[in-house]
Amino acid sequence: MAFAVALIILIVGSVLFHILSPWYLTPLASNWGMIDTTIDITFWVTGIVFVAVNAFMAYCVIKFRYNKERRSEYQPENHKLEFWLTAITAVGVAAMLAPGLIVWAEFVTVPEDADEIEAIGQQWHWSYRLPGDDGKFGNVDAKLISDDNPFGMDPDDPHGQDDRLIESNVVHLPLDRNVKINLRSKDVLHNFTVAQFRVKMDLVPGLVSYIWLKPTVAGEYEVLCEELCGIGHFAMRGKVVVDEAADYAAWYAAQPTYADILARPQGDPVAGQAQYAVCVACHGPEGKGMQVMNSPKIAGQEDWYLRRQLNYYKIGARGAHPADTFGQQMAPMVMTLADDQAIEDVIAYIGTLPDEPAETTIAGDAERGEDIWVTCGACHGHEAQGIKALNAPRMAGMTDWYLARQLENFKADIRGRHEDDLYGWQMAEMARILKDDDAVNDVVAYINTLGETQVAAASAEAGAAYSGAEE
């Protein structure tokens, strides 16, 4: 009896949970309302079966409970009953399948007027490509992908010159226009998911998959990777911004074409030396940094990372948080670099400074740090040499107290949470794996061991790989 009551409570409880659950489909922001309708149909059919069959079972458990004086009914078969149950089931299945297939036919048929864009996945970032004013994508080839050519563009294909290359996790889409999103991966499997759009698809290296949709609500939506792609899977996140036509046009015009990127200014170290005069006071003549001035070593840091951070300071994505005292000191200094050319020049000059391992000041359990480093090294490299393609800067041989402070800042949401800090979000999530107080020092202590022994080799290698890298 108790068992039957438990079954009934579970049936009623399940239905009530469904009705009262605060957790359900997020509001729709695309044309795929039909998918929600098929879910509703499936819920009705399966819900009725769930309640009916289980309630019948609970009834049997009560009604036909054991009685020593009674015999069960001897009925091996009942063809009529079995036939009708089969037939009703087949009808129920068809009632779910038919709408499913009809909607799927829509899904596989891309409207002819759809705009095309390309979303590119890599461990653990998104980037995007638009076909440009000619409406045609240039050829790409996985074999051509490199730090200098992250999209694998074919430089000889004229259609590619006007492609808009968006080296950012954020893409914009125009409201109420059909869009086909071609999906391409540079390395492993990924999956392009925007929960509010309902549709999703894997990105597979070696082929181009697609989804199509029509965004119907303006706003910002997170792009999640939903196919396991390695250690950073959970922190691979992009953003889709659905704009009104005018906003979209403005955004579109601001995106560089492939030709623009090829024509970007080169840095001049001689001009940069003059710009560096401002930096000397804190970072020192050789860029070694000074702890008393709270300034880290910058000599030997990779050019792409310096460029990004200088730009972040300029636009306020770094150094603007009220708790980031030292960042606030840096921000006005960066303002002395008037334009992109000045930034390129000073980076070029920093690239000529001698790169010697920074002094170590932090003690910790390096052995434990090595365990933690398994995760960190997936992006920053096993030798902490930095990997541009993964947007992860070098750490080996750099200033250890600065690393520790930045990790604490990431953990405390002081750094990485500004919406224009496109890659800091990921690091802020990752810094959370340093759960206890010692973890930061332990992992920095391990980085120091890399700094002492292997940095020369690693940075020489990294230097070779990135020399001349000007995007």
Place this chain on the structure above:
Amino acid sequence: MAQVAHDAVTDADLRPFEVAEEPLYHPKTFIGKYIWSQDAKVIAIQYGITAIGIGLVALVLSILMRLQLGFPESFSLIDPANYLQFVTMHGMIMVIYLLTALFLGGFGNYLIPLMCGARDMVFPYVNMVSYWVYLAAVLILVASFFVPGGPTGAGWTLYPPQAVIGGTPGTGAGIILMLISLCVFIIGFTMGGLNYVVTVLQARTRGMTLMRLPLTVWGIFMATVLALLAFPALFVSCIMMILDRLIGTSFFMPAMLAAGEQTAYDGGSPILFQHLFWFFGHPEVYIVALPAFGIVSDVLATHARKNIFGYRMMVWAIVAIGALSFIVWAHHMYVSGMNPYFGFFFATTTLIIAVPTAIKVYNWVLTLWRGNIQLTVPMLFAIGFIFTFINGGLTGLFLGNVTVDLPLSDTYFVVAHFHMVMAVSPVLVVFGAIYHWYPKMTGRMFDETLGKIHFWMTFLGTYAIYYPMHYLGFEGVPRRYYAYGETAFMSDSAQDLNAAISIAAIIVALAQLIFIYNVIKSLFSGKEAGHNPWKATTLEWQTPHTPPRHGNFDEDELPSVYRWAYDYGVPGAEQDFIPQNVPSEEMAAARGQGETKAES
């Protein structure tokens, strides 16, 4: 007396034995009897202990995962790398090394010869080797926990390229040991599996026609056939992936980058692996489910004191499900980037398979209808299984229907669905089956109170874990995430729900200690069970010794079978059950014998 039993015959209807019995090899030493044993029952117990042992490791891994998901800031020993390793090893161990090995190697070995009326498997030596090869596979798997870099963290599906290139934990020795272990497992399984199939086809006793086989044997038999056909696909995938990883072939590897650097791979297809994997992987679901279907049918009939309803439909449903399970595999791949037109075909076949599956559910419930239901511990687990399986089966209709799958794929809805249907349901049957056959295997009864506590904690606990989890999936919470950060669509309360689920999971895990304690304690202090405590009809309950000795049955004569396995509540019969080895004209002789012919 009116003879109304279904398909019951007399001695005159049976053909004589066609083949003379081969003598069994009877070892004299302890090692020969219990270590290098050729007795299928001992091998079964070896399989069972090994499978449950490694399953406990996987249970601990699942708790570590739940600690991270429920309390993401609290446990500093869990980082993203070992979180993925826990996910991977938990899944692989549970599916292959626990459930497959336990249902086929464990229950298959114990029950097939006994229920078919055979003295042993037809190839006892190969059967012994099968276990030791399985043990080697388990040890290789365990070894991967101790190699540099640890076990693979590629997810139990081992999708390339990420399974073999950097950025995934355990791409060194971990993945290689995983693949080798799977190959060794498959070799071991094939030896066992051929045995099970040949034994069912060739070694059934006189009168045991295929349509008189208990459904347990049908389920295990069909599952073995599926496994023999499906595992080779996994085998070749593993070999190819080892080659990709070790000598740089490109079966599954296209031109691509690894950690930002160009690789030497070119021209392979990650999708090819997925097709091969799921060509194995979907039948694998039924390799686990069909034995569970069979066993639960027998447990239900016995404890409801009623014939199984629609036996022939049940048999044909098992066969139909087995056949259909080979043409539904790509429903795991709707959003894999394969040609989307495949979706029409695979959604249709997948929903068709719901029909025979539903028939099985109806027939179980109709077996209870007008039965005489004894809520023994095995029966509680059996009915608990039906409830859980209905839930898990119905959510399969969401994911199998290609359109509905789009928003739900790769979310917690999937995790909830497959745990409900492929983890909790079969495991409830495993427990029910162990409680059901424990008296036969050990000669003693288990502690009923502890068994009931174990049932309630497991049944309600697992429902509390997995039912709400579907709704996390609706909300869009993705699976295989170490942590979630903030999004516009995942609510703060989703984290509270995750914490509650984790607590339920810990309670369920602790409940399993009660089970283990009960199984061990009752070996020593359980009360004597007798030969047939459940008053069951099938042959394993009619053995002259309990536990059955090597050779299973009376030394001079194998039992003959005169009727189907479900003569419960036959009108006019003295008892409410008639064993399969009681001929029609001996009804009178059977009268008044509580323990049946076995005692005479």
